[in-house]
Amino acid sequence: MTADGDGVAGVRHHADWSVHGLAAAKAGRRVSVVLPARDEEATVGGIVARLRAELVEDVPLVDELVVIDSDSSDATAEVARRAGASVHAAAAIRPDLGARRGKGEALWKSQFVTTGDLVVFVDSDLVDWGPHFVTGLLGPLLTDPATALVKAVYDRPMLDPAGREVEQGGRVTELVARPLLALHHPGLAGIVQPLSGEWAIRRDVLEQLSVPVGYGVEIAALVDTATLCGPEAIAQVDLGRRTHRHHRHDTLGPMAVQVLAAVEARLGASHPRSTSAALRQFDRTTTGFTPRETTVDLTERPPAVTVEGYAGCLEEVCG
Numbered sequence: 211m212t213a214d215g216d217g218v219a220g221v222r223h224h225a226d227w228s229v230h231g232l233a234a235a236k237a238g239r240r241v242s243v244v245l246p247a248r249d250e251e252a253t254v255g256g257i258v259a260r261l262r263a264e265l266v267e268d269v270p271l272v273d274e275l276v277v278i279d280s281d282s283s284d285a286t287a288e289v290a291r292r293a294g295a296s297v298h299a300a301a302a303i304r305p306d307l308g309a310r311r312g313k314g315e316a317l318w319k320s321q322f323v324t325t326g327d328l329v330v331f332v333d334s335d336l337v338d339w340g341p342h343f344v345t346g347l348l349g350p351l352l353t354d355p356a357t358a359l360v361k362a363v364y365d366r367p368m369l370d371p372a373g374r375e376v377e378q379g380g381r382v383t384e385l386v387a388r389p390l391l392a393l394h395h396p397g398l399a400g401i402v403q404p405l406s407g408e409w410a411i412r413r414d415v416l417e418q419l420s421v422p423v424g425y426g427v428e429i430a431a432l433v434d435t436a437t438l439c440g441p442e443a444i445a446q447v448d449l450g451r452r453t454h455r456h457h458r459h460d461t462l463g464p465m466a467v468q469v470l471a472a473v474e475a476r477l478g479a480s481h482p483r484s485t486s487a488a489l490r491q492f493d494r495t496t497t498g499f500t501p502r503e504t505t506v507d508l509t510e511r512p513p514a515v516t517v518e519g520y521a522g523c524l525e526e527v528c529g
């Protein structure tokens with residue numbers, strides 16, 4: 211498989227690295243795995259338990275396994291804790307900094323409760339996955355000092371209720387993220403899955419990034435890491451196959467707005483940052499089309515390194 215863009219390197223394969231080899235390559239570095247989770251009681255426990263058994267207990271690759279409970283109303287926190295994660299409610303982390311809703315907020319807040327030099331993010335709604343998601347993402351970071359961020363690449367089939375493959379997933383990827391990269395960041399067009407929720411990053415880079423509180427977090431991290439370190443500092447690793455819970459197409463609207471806004475905010479002064487947008491969608495009712503309005507949060511959190519009391523590293527990165 212090749213996917214060379216203008217600047218991004220080709221895709222490696224997770225099998226290029228063994229778990230024992232990676233544990234030996236750590237050389238004193240600490241690894242945090244962070245799972246953001248909102249209402250994921252059905253899946254988060256199994257993911258945590260397997261990562262804990264294979265990458266914490268069998269082989270000492272992962273030093274901390276952290277679930278950030280993102281305003282769940284189900285038993286996510288309890289299930290994750292029982293499976294062996296340390297669990298933090300996003301809103302309870304540094305309450306002096308306030309609380310927003312969203313996936314990006316969970317990732318941003320995770321910086322205040324983790325200590326890893328390398329941070330691996332893994333979604334907690336995964337169905338088809340394995341510990342090779344974590345080892346694959348760590349491969350380039352642990353073996354190549356020029357790598358700053360690693361993105362997951364995978365087949366992502368959409369299955370019908372009977373488990374048959376109906377098409378490939380990634381609706382926001384294909385209709386929003388990829389066109390945005392083509393228009394504004396062609397040097398990143400070689401990124402196969404720009405929105406993949408599984409990615410890993412050096413903390414000394416992560417802490418320099420401004421973080422959208424919602425679903426703009428992945429595209430923002432890509433664009434900003436390329437700006438800070440160059441696109442060649444972004445690696446990609448093929449993790450095989452991934453399936454997860456899908457949103458209805460209309461609930462992808464707010465996600466699309468957040469992805470668009472994160473890229474627009476990085477286009478310079480002609481696109482001032484808004485802090486919210488009103489997305490109007492319509493339901494067919496007996497009286498016609500009834501509008502349904504969603505206020506989409508476009509807020510961004512500042513680089514952690516600029517936040518008073520942040521304990522991370524303060525060194526300058528990427529030259």
Ligand SMILES: O=c1ccn([C@@H]2O[C@H](COP(=O)(O)OP(=O)(O)O[C@H]3O[C@H](CO)[C@@H](O)[C@H](O)[C@H]3O)[C@@H](O)[C@H]2O)c(=O)[nH]1
Pocket residue numbers: 245246247248249250280311312313314316332333334335405406407408425426427428429454455456457465469
């Ligand atoms: O407010 C939220 C929303 C989601 N999540 C968690 O974030 C992960 C991904 O969320 P999901 O709603 O399943 O996103 P997807 O539809 O899978 O969206 C894809 O595209 C998004 C936009 O780039 C990425 O953020 C996702 O990781 C990626 O899987 C899951 O573990 C969620 O529980 C939170 O922690 N807080």
Ligand SMILES: O=C(O)[C@H](O)COP(=O)(O)O
Pocket residue numbers: 366368378379380381382383384405406455456457462
């Ligand atoms: O990554 C994406 O584009 C969105 O998460 C939607 O994915 P899906 O179309 O596979 O649900």
